[in-house]
Amino acid sequence: MIILGIETSCDETAAAVVKDGRHVLSSIIASQVDEHKLYGGVVPEIASRRHIESIAQITRQAFDQAGVDPGGIDAVAVTHAPGLIGALLAGLNFAKGLSYSAKKPLVPVNHLRGHIAALYLTHQNLEPPFVAFVVSGGHSHLVLVKGYTEFEVMGRAVDDAAGEALDKVARTLGLPYPGGPEISRLAEKGSPTYALPDPHAGGEFDVSFSGLKTAVINIVNSAKMKGEEINKENLAASFERRVVEILSVRLANAASKHNIPAALCGGVAMNTALRQRTHELCAEKGVALYYPHDSFCGDNAAMIGGAGYYEYLAGTTAPLNQNAFASSGLN
Numbered sequence: 001m002i003i004l005g006i007e008t009s010c011d012e013t014a015a016a017v018v019k020d021g022r023h024v025l026s027s028i029i030a031s032q033v034d035e036h037k038l039y040g041g042v043v044p045e046i047a048s049r050r051h052i053e054s055i056a057q058i059t060r061q062a063f064d065q066a067g068v069d070p071g072g073i074d075a076v077a078v079t080h081a082p083g084l085i086g087a088l089l090a091g092l093n094f095a096k097g098l099s100y101s102a103k104k105p106l107v108p109v110n111h112l113r114g115h116i117a118a119l120y121l122t123h124q125n126l127e128p129p130f131v132a133f134v135v136s137g138g139h140s141h142l143v144l145v146k147g148y149t150e151f152e153v154m155g156r157a158v159d160d161a162a163g164e165a166l167d168k169v170a171r172t173l174g175l176p177y178p179g180g181p182e183i184s185r186l187a188e189k190g191s192p193t194y195a196l197p198d199p200h201a202g203g204e205f206d207v208s209f210s211g212l213k214t215a216v217i218n219i220v221n222s223a224k225m226k227g228e229e230i231n232k233e234n235l236a237a238s239f240e241r242r243v244v245e246i247l248s249v250r251l252a253n254a255a256s257k258h259n260i261p262a263a264l265c266g267g268v269a270m271n272t273a274l275r276q277r278t279h280e281l282c283a284e285k286g287v288a289l290y291y292p293h294d295s296f297c298g299d300n301a302a303m304i305g306g307a308g309y310y311e312y313l314a315g316t317t318a319p320l321n322q323n324a325f326a327s328s329g330l331n
Protein backbone atom coordinates (compact mmCIF):
# COMPACT_ATOMS: atom_id res chain seq x y z
CA MET A 1 0.00 0.00 0.00
CA ILE A 2 1.40 3.38 -1.02
CA ILE A 3 0.64 6.46 1.09
CA LEU A 4 1.43 10.11 0.44
CA GLY A 5 2.35 11.86 3.71
CA ILE A 6 2.05 15.62 4.24
CA GLU A 7 3.46 17.51 7.23
CA THR A 8 3.17 21.25 7.94
CA SER A 9 2.66 21.45 11.72
CA CYS A 10 5.54 23.83 12.43
CA ASP A 11 8.36 25.23 10.28
CA GLU A 12 9.03 22.38 7.86
CA THR A 13 6.96 21.92 4.71
CA ALA A 14 7.27 18.23 3.91
CA ALA A 15 5.83 15.56 1.61
CA ALA A 16 6.81 11.91 1.26
CA VAL A 17 5.72 8.69 -0.39
CA VAL A 18 5.89 5.61 1.84
CA LYS A 19 5.19 1.95 1.05
CA ASP A 20 3.57 -0.31 3.64
CA GLY A 21 4.47 1.99 6.53
CA ARG A 22 8.13 0.99 6.39
CA HIS A 23 9.75 1.83 3.05
CA VAL A 24 10.43 5.45 2.16
CA LEU A 25 10.14 5.94 -1.62
CA SER A 26 10.74 9.69 -1.31
CA SER A 27 10.97 12.30 1.44
CA ILE A 28 11.18 16.01 0.65
CA ILE A 29 11.61 18.59 3.41
CA ALA A 30 11.69 22.35 2.84
CA SER A 31 12.91 23.95 6.05
CA GLN A 32 11.95 27.54 6.82
CA VAL A 33 14.49 27.75 9.61
CA ASP A 34 16.71 30.40 7.99
CA GLU A 35 13.81 32.82 7.83
CA HIS A 36 12.59 32.17 11.40
CA LYS A 37 16.18 32.48 12.67
CA LEU A 38 15.96 36.23 11.99
CA TYR A 39 13.31 36.45 14.73
CA GLY A 40 14.90 33.99 17.20
CA GLY A 41 12.06 31.47 16.87
CA VAL A 42 9.15 30.35 14.72
CA VAL A 43 6.77 33.14 13.65
CA PRO A 44 3.42 31.36 13.11
CA GLU A 45 2.11 33.77 10.47
CA ILE A 46 5.25 33.42 8.35
CA ALA A 47 5.15 29.64 8.75
CA SER A 48 1.57 29.43 7.42
CA ARG A 49 2.35 31.64 4.43
CA ARG A 50 5.45 29.66 3.45
CA HIS A 51 3.57 26.34 3.72
CA ILE A 52 0.84 27.63 1.40
CA GLU A 53 3.44 28.86 -1.10
CA SER A 54 5.52 25.69 -1.24
CA ILE A 55 3.34 22.66 -0.43
CA ALA A 56 2.23 21.99 -4.03
CA GLN A 57 5.79 22.10 -5.35
CA ILE A 58 7.15 19.96 -2.49
CA THR A 59 4.42 17.36 -3.08
CA ARG A 60 5.18 17.27 -6.79
CA GLN A 61 8.85 16.62 -5.98
CA ALA A 62 7.86 13.80 -3.61
CA PHE A 63 5.73 12.17 -6.35
CA ASP A 64 8.47 12.62 -8.98
CA GLN A 65 11.23 11.22 -6.78
CA ALA A 66 9.10 8.19 -5.89
CA GLY A 67 8.11 7.66 -9.52
CA VAL A 68 4.37 7.63 -8.77
CA ASP A 69 1.51 9.99 -9.52
CA PRO A 70 -1.64 10.78 -7.52
CA GLY A 71 -3.46 7.90 -9.23
CA GLY A 72 -0.83 5.48 -7.92
CA ILE A 73 -1.31 6.11 -4.22
CA ASP A 74 -3.82 4.45 -1.90
CA ALA A 75 -4.39 7.33 0.55
CA VAL A 76 -3.33 10.83 1.55
CA ALA A 77 -2.13 11.05 5.16
CA VAL A 78 -1.78 14.48 6.73
CA THR A 79 -0.85 15.91 10.14
CA HIS A 80 -4.02 17.43 11.67
CA ALA A 81 -2.78 17.90 15.29
CA PRO A 82 -0.98 19.11 17.35
CA GLY A 83 0.90 22.14 16.01
CA LEU A 84 0.52 25.76 14.92
CA ILE A 85 -3.10 26.02 13.82
CA GLY A 86 -2.51 28.11 10.68
CA ALA A 87 0.40 25.90 9.66
CA LEU A 88 -1.63 22.71 10.17
CA LEU A 89 -4.55 24.10 8.15
CA ALA A 90 -2.27 24.88 5.20
CA GLY A 91 -1.25 21.21 4.88
CA LEU A 92 -4.68 19.84 5.78
CA ASN A 93 -6.47 21.95 3.17
CA PHE A 94 -3.98 20.98 0.49
CA ALA A 95 -4.36 17.30 1.43
CA LYS A 96 -8.15 17.60 1.24
CA GLY A 97 -7.94 19.03 -2.28
CA LEU A 98 -5.63 16.26 -3.40
CA SER A 99 -7.73 13.58 -1.72
CA TYR A 100 -10.89 14.91 -3.42
CA SER A 101 -9.41 15.33 -6.89
CA ALA A 102 -7.52 12.01 -6.91
CA LYS A 103 -10.45 10.20 -5.22
CA LYS A 104 -8.20 8.80 -2.49
CA PRO A 105 -9.11 8.52 1.20
CA LEU A 106 -7.89 11.22 3.60
CA VAL A 107 -6.17 9.91 6.72
CA PRO A 108 -5.66 12.35 9.63
CA VAL A 109 -2.44 11.70 11.54
CA ASN A 110 -1.41 12.93 14.97
CA HIS A 111 2.08 14.46 14.81
CA LEU A 112 3.31 12.65 17.95
CA ARG A 113 2.13 9.31 16.57
CA GLY A 114 4.10 10.29 13.47
CA HIS A 115 7.29 10.78 15.50
CA ILE A 116 6.77 7.28 16.93
CA ALA A 117 6.16 5.79 13.46
CA ALA A 118 9.52 7.27 12.37
CA LEU A 119 11.07 4.38 14.30
CA TYR A 120 9.53 1.83 11.89
CA LEU A 121 11.19 3.54 8.91
CA THR A 122 14.65 2.88 10.36
CA HIS A 123 14.07 -0.39 12.24
CA GLN A 124 12.25 -2.73 9.88
CA ASN A 125 11.76 -5.42 12.55
CA LEU A 126 10.65 -3.17 15.41
CA GLU A 127 7.11 -3.91 16.53
CA PRO A 128 5.05 -2.78 19.54
CA PRO A 129 5.08 -3.05 22.48
CA PHE A 130 7.85 -0.65 23.46
CA VAL A 131 8.19 2.57 25.44
CA ALA A 132 8.90 5.69 23.37
CA PHE A 133 10.02 9.07 24.64
CA VAL A 134 8.74 11.61 22.11
CA VAL A 135 11.08 14.54 22.69
CA SER A 136 10.48 17.44 20.35
CA GLY A 137 10.28 21.23 20.44
CA GLY A 138 6.73 21.23 21.73
CA HIS A 139 6.39 17.89 23.53
CA SER A 140 8.06 15.52 25.96
CA HIS A 141 5.69 12.54 26.14
CA LEU A 142 6.73 9.19 27.56
CA VAL A 143 4.44 6.77 25.74
CA LEU A 144 3.69 3.10 26.20
CA VAL A 145 3.24 1.98 22.57
CA LYS A 146 0.86 -0.95 23.01
CA GLY A 147 0.08 -1.34 19.32
CA TYR A 148 0.54 0.59 16.08
CA THR A 149 -2.48 2.74 16.90
CA GLU A 150 -2.83 2.08 20.62
CA PHE A 151 -1.01 4.31 23.09
CA GLU A 152 -0.90 5.07 26.79
CA VAL A 153 0.83 8.22 28.04
CA MET A 154 2.98 7.20 31.04
CA GLY A 155 4.42 10.66 31.67
CA ARG A 156 4.77 14.07 30.13
CA ALA A 157 6.29 17.52 30.56
CA VAL A 158 4.25 19.40 33.15
CA ASP A 159 5.64 22.74 31.90
CA ASP A 160 8.21 23.38 29.13
CA ALA A 161 9.08 20.56 26.74
CA ALA A 162 12.77 19.55 26.57
CA GLY A 163 13.30 21.11 23.14
CA GLU A 164 11.57 24.31 24.20
CA ALA A 165 13.88 24.61 27.25
CA LEU A 166 16.95 23.94 25.08
CA ASP A 167 15.83 26.60 22.59
CA LYS A 168 15.15 29.19 25.31
CA VAL A 169 18.44 28.62 27.14
CA ALA A 170 20.28 28.81 23.80
CA ARG A 171 18.65 32.16 23.13
CA THR A 172 19.79 33.47 26.54
CA LEU A 173 23.33 32.35 25.68
CA GLY A 174 23.12 34.31 22.42
CA LEU A 175 22.92 31.20 20.21
CA PRO A 176 20.74 31.02 17.08
CA TYR A 177 17.46 29.12 16.67
CA PRO A 178 17.03 26.14 16.83
CA GLY A 179 19.03 25.98 20.04
CA GLY A 180 19.23 22.22 20.68
CA PRO A 181 22.07 21.44 18.25
CA GLU A 182 23.88 24.67 19.29
CA ILE A 183 23.78 23.74 22.98
CA SER A 184 25.03 20.29 22.05
CA ARG A 185 27.99 21.70 20.07
CA LEU A 186 28.92 24.07 22.89
CA ALA A 187 28.52 21.37 25.56
CA GLU A 188 31.02 19.13 23.78
CA LYS A 189 33.71 21.72 24.49
CA GLY A 190 32.87 22.13 28.18
CA SER A 191 32.53 20.26 31.48
CA PRO A 192 29.44 20.15 33.71
CA THR A 193 30.88 22.38 36.46
CA TYR A 194 27.74 24.39 37.29
CA ALA A 195 25.43 23.10 40.03
CA LEU A 196 21.88 23.03 38.67
CA PRO A 197 18.62 21.84 40.26
CA ASP A 198 17.28 18.36 39.61
CA PRO A 199 13.56 19.08 39.33
CA HIS A 200 10.92 16.47 40.08
CA ALA A 201 7.35 16.95 38.99
CA GLY A 202 4.05 15.17 39.23
CA GLY A 203 4.08 11.43 38.65
CA GLU A 204 6.98 8.97 38.45
CA PHE A 205 7.43 9.50 34.72
CA ASP A 206 6.51 13.18 34.39
CA VAL A 207 9.23 15.72 33.63
CA SER A 208 9.71 19.43 34.33
CA PHE A 209 12.20 21.69 32.58
CA SER A 210 10.95 25.14 33.49
CA GLY A 211 12.80 25.41 36.86
CA LEU A 212 16.00 24.12 35.31
CA LYS A 213 15.70 26.59 32.43
CA THR A 214 15.08 29.47 34.85
CA ALA A 215 18.10 28.47 36.97
CA VAL A 216 20.36 28.69 33.89
CA ILE A 217 18.85 32.00 32.79
CA ASN A 218 19.35 33.38 36.35
CA ILE A 219 23.03 32.40 36.29
CA VAL A 220 23.48 34.25 32.99
CA ASN A 221 21.55 37.35 34.13
CA SER A 222 23.16 37.67 37.55
CA ALA A 223 26.65 37.32 35.99
CA LYS A 224 25.71 40.10 33.57
CA MET A 225 24.58 42.37 36.40
CA LYS A 226 27.79 41.76 38.35
CA GLY A 227 29.88 42.21 35.23
CA GLU A 228 31.25 38.66 35.59
CA GLU A 229 32.10 36.32 32.73
CA ILE A 230 30.29 33.02 32.52
CA ASN A 231 31.85 29.95 30.97
CA LYS A 232 29.28 29.26 28.24
CA GLU A 233 30.73 25.87 27.33
CA ASN A 234 30.61 24.66 30.93
CA LEU A 235 27.12 26.06 31.46
CA ALA A 236 25.87 24.39 28.27
CA ALA A 237 27.49 21.12 29.36
CA SER A 238 25.90 21.35 32.84
CA PHE A 239 22.46 22.11 31.39
CA GLU A 240 22.64 19.41 28.72
CA ARG A 241 23.80 16.85 31.31
CA ARG A 242 20.73 17.61 33.46
CA VAL A 243 18.30 17.43 30.51
CA VAL A 244 19.83 14.15 29.38
CA GLU A 245 19.68 12.67 32.88
CA ILE A 246 16.02 13.63 33.37
CA LEU A 247 14.99 12.01 30.08
CA SER A 248 17.23 8.94 30.00
CA VAL A 249 16.55 7.76 33.56
CA ARG A 250 12.78 7.86 33.07
CA LEU A 251 12.87 6.13 29.71
CA ALA A 252 15.17 3.33 30.89
CA ASN A 253 13.10 2.84 34.06
CA ALA A 254 9.78 2.81 32.20
CA ALA A 255 11.00 0.27 29.62
CA SER A 256 12.56 -1.88 32.32
CA LYS A 257 9.35 -1.76 34.38
CA HIS A 258 7.43 -3.28 31.47
CA ASN A 259 10.37 -5.42 30.32
CA ILE A 260 10.08 -4.15 26.74
CA PRO A 261 12.40 -2.12 24.45
CA ALA A 262 12.95 1.63 24.79
CA ALA A 263 12.90 4.21 22.01
CA LEU A 264 13.78 7.87 21.57
CA CYS A 265 12.13 9.96 18.87
CA GLY A 266 11.46 13.60 17.90
CA GLY A 267 14.01 16.33 17.15
CA VAL A 268 15.82 16.08 20.50
CA ALA A 269 16.48 12.37 19.80
CA MET A 270 19.26 13.58 17.48
CA ASN A 271 21.22 14.64 20.58
CA THR A 272 24.38 12.53 20.85
CA ALA A 273 24.73 12.82 24.64
CA LEU A 274 21.11 11.74 25.09
CA ARG A 275 21.58 8.71 22.85
CA GLN A 276 24.81 7.70 24.63
CA ARG A 277 23.51 8.06 28.17
CA THR A 278 20.25 6.28 27.38
CA HIS A 279 22.27 3.47 25.79
CA GLU A 280 24.30 3.08 29.00
CA LEU A 281 21.27 3.01 31.27
CA CYS A 282 19.32 0.66 28.99
CA ALA A 283 22.32 -1.68 28.71
CA GLU A 284 22.58 -1.82 32.52
CA LYS A 285 18.93 -2.88 32.67
CA GLY A 286 19.14 -5.28 29.75
CA VAL A 287 16.73 -3.16 27.69
CA ALA A 288 17.14 -2.66 23.91
CA LEU A 289 17.20 0.94 22.66
CA TYR A 290 16.00 2.27 19.29
CA TYR A 291 15.99 5.70 17.70
CA PRO A 292 15.25 6.81 14.13
CA HIS A 293 17.86 7.77 11.57
CA ASP A 294 18.63 11.50 11.91
CA SER A 295 16.62 12.32 8.78
CA PHE A 296 13.47 10.98 10.47
CA CYS A 297 14.02 12.48 13.97
CA GLY A 298 13.16 16.08 13.08
CA ASP A 299 9.88 16.95 11.42
CA ASN A 300 9.37 15.09 8.12
CA ALA A 301 6.48 13.67 6.11
CA ALA A 302 7.77 10.10 5.79
CA MET A 303 6.82 9.52 9.44
CA ILE A 304 3.32 10.81 8.63
CA GLY A 305 3.05 8.45 5.64
CA GLY A 306 4.24 5.62 7.92
CA ALA A 307 1.80 6.39 10.72
CA GLY A 308 -0.94 6.98 8.10
CA TYR A 309 -0.51 3.40 6.86
CA TYR A 310 -1.26 1.94 10.28
CA GLU A 311 -4.12 4.39 10.90
CA TYR A 312 -5.65 3.47 7.55
CA LEU A 313 -5.37 -0.26 8.32
CA ALA A 314 -7.15 0.47 11.62
CA GLY A 315 -10.00 2.08 9.64
CA THR A 316 -9.27 5.76 10.33
CA THR A 317 -10.28 8.06 7.48
CA ALA A 318 -11.66 11.60 7.62
CA PRO A 319 -14.43 13.50 5.85
CA LEU A 320 -13.61 16.69 3.94
CA ASN A 321 -14.74 18.83 6.88
CA GLN A 322 -11.96 17.39 9.08
CA ASN A 323 -10.62 20.14 11.35
CA ALA A 324 -7.09 20.78 12.65
CA PHE A 325 -6.29 21.06 16.36
CA ALA A 326 -3.47 23.10 17.87
CA SER A 327 -3.10 21.12 21.06
CA SER A 328 -3.88 17.53 21.81
CA GLY A 329 -2.10 14.55 23.25
CA LEU A 330 -1.78 11.51 21.06
CA ASN A 331 -5.41 11.61 19.87
Ligand code: KG4
Residues within 6 Å of the ligand: 010, 135, 136, 137, 138, 139, 162, 163, 164, 166, 167, 178, 179, 180, 181, 184, 266, 267, 268, 269, 270, 271, 272, 297, 298, 299
Ligand atom coordinates in the same frame (compact mmCIF):
# COMPACT_ATOMS: atom_id res chain seq x y z
O1 KG4 B 1 10.54 17.19 16.40
P1 KG4 B 1 11.04 18.52 16.05
O2 KG4 B 1 11.85 18.66 14.79
O3 KG4 B 1 9.89 19.57 15.96
C1 KG4 B 1 8.78 19.55 16.82
O4 KG4 B 1 7.87 18.73 16.62
O5 KG4 B 1 8.81 20.40 17.75
O6 KG4 B 1 11.93 19.02 17.29
C2 KG4 B 1 12.57 20.26 17.29
C3 KG4 B 1 13.40 20.37 18.55
C4 KG4 B 1 13.98 21.78 18.74
O7 KG4 B 1 13.73 22.20 20.08
C5 KG4 B 1 15.48 21.59 18.53
O8 KG4 B 1 16.27 22.50 19.28
C6 KG4 B 1 15.66 20.17 19.00
O9 KG4 B 1 14.53 19.48 18.50
N1 KG4 B 1 16.89 19.54 18.49
C7 KG4 B 1 17.90 19.11 19.28
C8 KG4 B 1 18.91 18.61 18.42
N2 KG4 B 1 18.47 18.75 17.14
C9 KG4 B 1 17.23 19.31 17.20
N3 KG4 B 1 18.04 19.12 20.61
C10 KG4 B 1 19.19 18.65 21.12
N4 KG4 B 1 20.20 18.16 20.36
C11 KG4 B 1 20.11 18.12 19.03
N5 KG4 B 1 21.12 17.62 18.30
Ligand code: ZN
Residues within 6 Å of the ligand: 111, 115, 136, 137, 266, 267, 298, 299
Ligand atom coordinates in the same frame (compact mmCIF):
# COMPACT_ATOMS: atom_id res chain seq x y z
ZN1 ZN C 1 7.80 17.27 15.55
